[in-house]
Each structure stands twice: as C-alpha cells, then as structure tokens.
Amino acid sequence: MKNKTIDYVLRATWQAVSRMYNEEASKYDATMSLAFALLSIDKEGIPSTLLGPNMGMEATSLTRTLKKMEELDLITREKNPNDGRGVIVKLTPLGLEKRELSKQKVKRFNERVAANLSEEKLKHFFEVTETVNALVTNKKIFDEE
Template sequence: MKDKTIDYVLRATWQAVARMYNEEASKYGATMATGFALLSIDKENGTPSTALGPKMGMEATSLTRTLKSMEEKGLIVRKKNPEDGRGIIIHLTDLGQQKRELSKSTVVKFNETIKEAVSPEKLQHFMEVSEIINDLISDKKIFLEEELQKK
C-alpha cells in the first residue's frame, strides 16, 4: 500500500464502488447513475432539472442521457415549473418511487457493511481526510498556488 499514490487509491476505490453498484443495478435493468438520480430527486415535490446536475455532480450531457433513459423506463415525468414556465421539474412516478426505495436499501446495505468492517475512529478519519482533499481541490490550493509562483 505504501507505494500507491493517494489519487490512485481514491480512483481504484471509486471504480470498485461504481462497478459494484452498476453490477447490482444491472440486476434491475438500471445503472448506478439511475439509482443516484432516483435518490437525488425529491420524492414529494420533485426537483428542478437545473438543480439536479449540481446536486449529483454530473455534467449536463450525462444527466440529459440519464433522465431520458429514466423517462423512457417510466421512472420519472417532466412537468413545467408552475412558478417559472421555462423551467422543468422532475418528478418520480410510482415505479420511480419503488425503484428509489430499492436504490436506498442498496446504499444503506453498503454503508452498514462498511461500518461493520471499519472502526468508527477509522471511518471518522477517512471522512476527515476526504473533506480535506475536497476542500484543497475546491479552494484550488493544489495547482493554483504553483501556477501563481511561476508568474
């Protein structure tokens, strides 16, 4: 483990998690992106399509493909925003609500399994380190300072 870089461990772990979720989702004719979207859509009031991309951390083109597929499968419906006729609100259908619960139970199972295998202290450290990495990236403290020094 000591020869592996931090970014390698993050990437390899995320790829393993994504592969696991996609394998599980494929049993139900879905994908990890579909499950994540189902969990990101407010089950009571729907979610504006413009808010969904940032909430999920997805690019617009990927989100558009995912939503189109979900609509074709009868998981969501698009409705005009009553407060802004130009906007669209994504709502879950009854089938979408059912699949959302399935996605939720899958995520809960993953989290419970990890919590059984990893001590609370180690999990807390993992969360803290992840937050620091995210902060360093969002604050552009990894490469931006280096670029400023070159000028």
Template sequence: MKDKTIDYVLRATWQAVSRMYNEEATKYGGSMAVGFALLSIDKEEGTPSTFISSRMGMEPTSLTRTLKSMEEKGLIYRRPNPADGRGVLIYLTEEGKEKRELSKQTVLKFNETVRNNISEEKLNHFLEVTEIINELIQDKKIYNQPEVLNDEKSN
C-alpha cells in the same frame, strides 16, 4: 499504500464501488447513474434537473441522457416549474418510487456493511481526509497556489 498515490487509491476505490453498484443495479434493469438520480429526486415535490446534476456531480449533457432513458423506462416525468417558467421539475412515477426505494436500500446496505467492518474512529478520519481533499480542490490550493511548506502539511 507506500507505492500508490492518493489519487490512484481514490480512483481505484471509486471504480470498485461503481462497478459493485452497477452490478447490483443491473439485476433490476438499471445503472448506478439511474439509482443516484432516483435518490436525488424528491419523492413528493419533484426536483429541478439543475439540482440533480449538481448533486450528482454530473455534466448536464450526461444527465440529459440519463433522464431521457429514465423517462423512456417510465421512472420519471417532467412538468414545468411553476416558480420558474423556464425550468422543469422532475417527478418520480410509482415505478420510479419503487426503484428509488431499491436504490436507497442498496446504498444503506453498503454503508451498514462498511460501518460494521471499519471502526468509527477510522471512518471519521477517512471522512475528515476526504473533506480536506475536496476543500483543497475547491479552494484551488493544489495547482493554483505556491507550494505548501512541509510544516503546514501536518496540520
């Protein structure tokens, strides 16, 4: 790790995870984006598309393409949102529910394997570190603030 930057390790790890999920999803005619979208849609109540994009961290235009593809494959359908006349709710078809279950099992298998190979203590440290990184970014404390003193970095 000494020669690698933190962002490099995060990016390389996410690319490996993404590649792994895409390889698995391809076996079922899907993609990682479709799998995550399926997991973001409530099985019974439907979900506003705006919630899906924010939950996935996906730009609305990219999500629109993903949802269109999912609709063409018969995984979802859209209905007007009765609570918001301007909005649309996304619902899973029966096939979409089946693919959602496959996606769920894939994610659970990944998590189980990681948990079986990394101690709970190390995993908790990893989760703490990623939470702090996300907070630093969200609070704009990396580029929009004066340099942090070395004493404060160890907190």
C-alpha cells in the same frame, strides 16, 4: 503501500465501488447513474436545473439519463409553476419504488463498510476525504504558493 499515491487509492476504490453498484443495478435493468438520479430526486420533485449540479453531472449526461428514466417510466417532467421556462422532474410510482430499492442498497453498503471499521477509523476516513475535497474544491492543489 509506498508506491501507492492518494489519488491512485481514491480512483481505484471509487472504480471498485462504481463497478459493484453497476453490477447490482444491472440485476434490475438499471445503472448506477440511474439509481443515483433516483436518489437525487425527492418526493416533491426537483427543478431540472438543480439536478445536474446536485449530482455533479454534465448537462449531456444528465439529459441522456433523464431520457432513459422517462422511457422506463421512472420520472415525468412537468412545467415549473414558479418559472414557466423551467421543468420539474418528478418520480412516478415506479420511480418511487426503484428509489426505495436504491436507498436500501446504499444503506446496506454503508452498514457493511461501517461494521468492518472502528468508529475512530471511520471518523478519520471522513476527515481525510473532507480535507481532500476541500483542497480540490478550493483549488488549493496546483495554486502557486
């Protein structure tokens, strides 16, 4: 444990979780990114300009993901009635079905992890990750003090 750093543990854990979700998604001819996008689109749809930031995804990756989702008949893109220049991304009936499946998988993951941790450990986990996220978001890691 003395040779492991916080960033190493975060990265290794996220890579393992990502690999697990991609393996599960591949059973349904999907990817974790595609499932995450499904979960980020609510039943009323979402402006495409909000989807990328909500997912923390770059524009080119988002464009690729949305194109694939359209090809798989998971989404439609409609003109934004409030902004003629914008687009609303909406789920198709198949997209809603796959969204529900994705939601079940995420719930299962959370239930399994929570079942193996005490409430106190889970509380500490969230405290630690919130602190790390705040430090990174507020650029407090490499600032000159």
